[in-house]
Amino acid sequence: MFDFSVVTTWINNLLIGCMPGWAAVLVECIIIALCVLGAYTVLALFYILYERKLCAWFQCRLGPMRVGYWGLLQVFADMFKILIKELIPLKGTDKFLFKLAPYVIITSSVTMLACLPWGRGMQIINYNIGIFFILAVSSVGILGILLAGWASNNKYTLIGAMRSGAQMVSYELSLGLAIITMVVFAGTMNIEEIVWAQDGGWFIFTGHIPAIIACIIYVIAATAETNRGPFDLPEAEHELTAGYHTEYSGIHFGFFYLAEYLNLFIVSGIASLMFLGGWMPFHVNGWDGFNAVMDYIPGIVWFVAKAFFFSFVIIWFKWTFPRVRIDQMLALEWKYLMPLALANLVLMAVCTTLGWHF
Amino acid sequence: MNLLLGISNGDLAITAVLTGIGLVFAALLIARFISPRSFSVKKSEPYECGIPTRGESMLQFKVGYYLFAILFLVFDVETVFLYPWAVICRSLGPDGLLAIAVFMFILILGLAYAWRKGALKWQ
Numbered sequence: 155m156f157d158f159s160v161v162t163t164w165i166n167n168l169l170i171g172c173m174p175g176w177a178a179v180l181v182e183c184i185i186i187a188l189c190v191l192g193a194y195t196v197l198a199l200f201y202i203l204y205e206r207k208l209c210a211w212f213q214c215r216l217g218p219m220r221v222g223y224w225g226l227l228q229v230f231a232d233m234f235k236i237l238i239k240e241l242i243p244l245k246g247t248d249k250f251l252f253k254l255a256p257y258v259i260i261t262s263s264v265t266m267l268a269c270l271p272w273g274r275g276m277q278i279i280n281y282n283i284g285i286f287f288i289l290a291v292s293s294v295g296i297l298g299i300l301l302a303g304w305a306s307n308n309k310y311t312l313i314g315a316m317r318s319g320a321q322m323v324s325y326e327l328s329l330g331l332a333i334i335t336m337v338v339f340a341g342t343m344n345i346e347e348i349v350w351a352q353d354g355g356w357f358i359f360t361g362h363i364p365a366i367i368a369c370i371i372y373v374i375a376a377t378a379e380t381n382r383g384p385f386d387l388p389e390a391e392h393e394l395t396a397g398y399h400t401e402y403s404g405i406h407f408g409f410f411y412l413a414e415y416l417n418l419f420i421v422s423g424i425a426s427l428m429f430l431g432g433w434m435p436f437h438v439n440g441w442d443g444f445n446a447v448m449d450y451i452p453g454i455v456w457f458v459a460k461a462f463f464f465s466f467v468i469i470w471f472k473w474t475f476p477r478v479r480i481d482q483m484l485a486l487e488w489k490y491l492m493p494l495a496l497a498n499l500v501l502m503a504v505c506t507t508l509g510w511h512f
Numbered sequence: 513m514n515l516l517l518g519i520s521n522g523d524l525a526i527t528a529v530l531t532g533i534g535l536v537f538a539a540l541l542i543a544r545f546i547s548p549r550s551f552s553v554k555k556s557e558p559y560e561c562g563i564p565t566r567g568e569s570m571l572q573f574k575v576g577y578y579l580f581a582i583l584f585l586v587f588d589v590e591t592v593f594l595y596p597w598a599v600i601c602r603s604l605g606p607d608g609l610l611a612i613a614v615f616m617f618i619l620i621l622g623l624a625y626a627w628r629k630g631a632l633k634w635q
Binding site: 240245312409480499503 | 555
C-alpha cells in the first residue's frame with residue numbers, strides 16, 4: 155500500500171532546505187489549507203450532482219441533463235448562479251450573529267474534513283483523541299444553526315432552529331455511544347490507529363454482533379445528525395418554508411447548502427473509518443492473489459468509495475421513508491436508540507473483555 | 513505532534529479553522545463584487561405568509577425543547593466519562609467491567625427516572 159508520507163516528507167525536506175524553519179511551516183500550512191479547500195469544493199460539487207441524480211433515479215426521472223454532457227456542468231452553473239444572487243439586507247435581524255452563523259458552520263465542517271484519513275499518511279489533523287475531537291467540533295456546528303435561526307428575526311427560522319437543535323443534540327448521544335462501542339473494540343481514539351487496527355479485517359466483520367448493531371445505530375443517528383432523510387423536519391418545507399436558513403439569500407444560503415453536503419460526507423467518512431476500515435483494502439484470509447489485486451487499488455479510492463456507499467444509504471433513506479413528527483423523532487432517540495446503544499456498549503465491553511470476537 | 517511534517521496538531525487545527533473563515537470571507541467578497549444590489553422597504557421585510565409579522569420574533573420559546581436540552585446535558589456529560597474508560601477497557605479486565613457496570617447502572621437509572629417522570633413525552 156502506497157504511503158503518502160513519502161511525498162509529505164519530500165516536500166518538507168525540500169522546503170527546509172531552502173528557507174528557515176518557520177517559513178517552511180508557514181508554506182506547508184498554506185499548501186495544506188489549499189488542499190483542504192480544493193477537497194471541500196470538489197466534494198461539495200460532486201455531492202450536489204450525486205444527490206440530484208440519485209433523487210431523480212429513485213423517482214424514475216433523469217435528473218439534470220441539459221447543462222454539459224449528462225448534466226455534469228449543472229453544478230458549476232448552480233454555483234455561479236448562487237454567487238451572482240443578491241445578498242438581501244434584512245430589517246430587524248441581529249446583524250452580527252446573522253453574519254457569524256455561516257462562518258461557524260463552514261469552519262466546523264472544514265475542521266472535521268481535515269481530521270479524516272484519506273489514505274495511508276494522508277491525514278492532516280492527527281490527535282491521539284481524534285474521534286473525540288471530531289465529535290466536539292461537530293457540536294460547534296449546531297451552534298451555527300441555532301445562531302442562524304435566532305438572528306433571522308423570523309418565526310419560521312426560530313422554530314426550525316429549535317427543532318434542529320433538539321434533534322441534533324439528542325442524536326449526538328447515540329452517535330457518540332455507537333462510536334464509544336467501536337472505541338472499546340479498537341482500544342484507541344486515534345483515527346490512524348483505528349484504521350490500522352482493521353488491518354486483519356474490517357470492524358464490521360471482526361467485531362461480532364455488537365459492531366453490526368453499532369453500525370445500524372450510527373447510520374440512523376448520522377442521518378438525523380445531518381438533518382436529512384426522514385428526519386428533515388427542521389426544514390419541513392410545507393410548514394416552515396426552509397427552516398433555519400429561510401432568511402438567507404445568495405451565497406449566504408449557499409454556505410448552509412455546502413455545509414449540509416459536507417456534513418453528509420463527513421459522517422459517511424467517519425462511518426467508513428469506524429466500521430469498514432477506512433482506507434484499508436478488502437481482504438479475504440487465504441486468498442493471496444485476490445488480496446494482492448485489492449492492494450493495488452489506492453487507499454484514497456477505498457476510503458472515498460466506502461464514504462460514498464454510506465452517503466448512498468443515507469440518501470436512499472430520504473427517498474424511502476416519510477418524514478417523522480417531532481414527538482416520534484424524540485421518542486425514537488430517547489426510548490429506542492439510546493437504551494439500545496447503551497446495552498450494545500455493555501455487550502461490546504463484555505465481548506471485548508472476555509475475548510469473544512473473531 | 514503530527515507524524516508527517518514537523519507541525520503540531522494545534523497549528524494544523526488553527527490552519528483548518530482559518531481555512532474555513534477564509535473560504536467564507538473570499539466567497540462573500542466575490543459575491544459582493546458580482547452580485548447586484550438594490551434596496552426597497554418591502555424586500556427587507558421578514559419572509560412570512562404575506563401578512564406583517566405579529567409581535568416580536570425573538571421570543572421565549574416552548575419549554576419542551578429546554579427539557580430535552582437539560583436531559584442531553586446530563587447524558588452527554590456522563591458519556592464523556594465513558595471515553596477514557598473505553599480506551600483502556602481491554603486492559604482493565606473483568607474488574608473494570610464490574611466498576612463500569614455500576615456507573616452504567618446509575619446512568620440507566622437516570623434515564624429510567626426521566627422516562628417515568630414523563631420527561632421523554634413530547635407535549
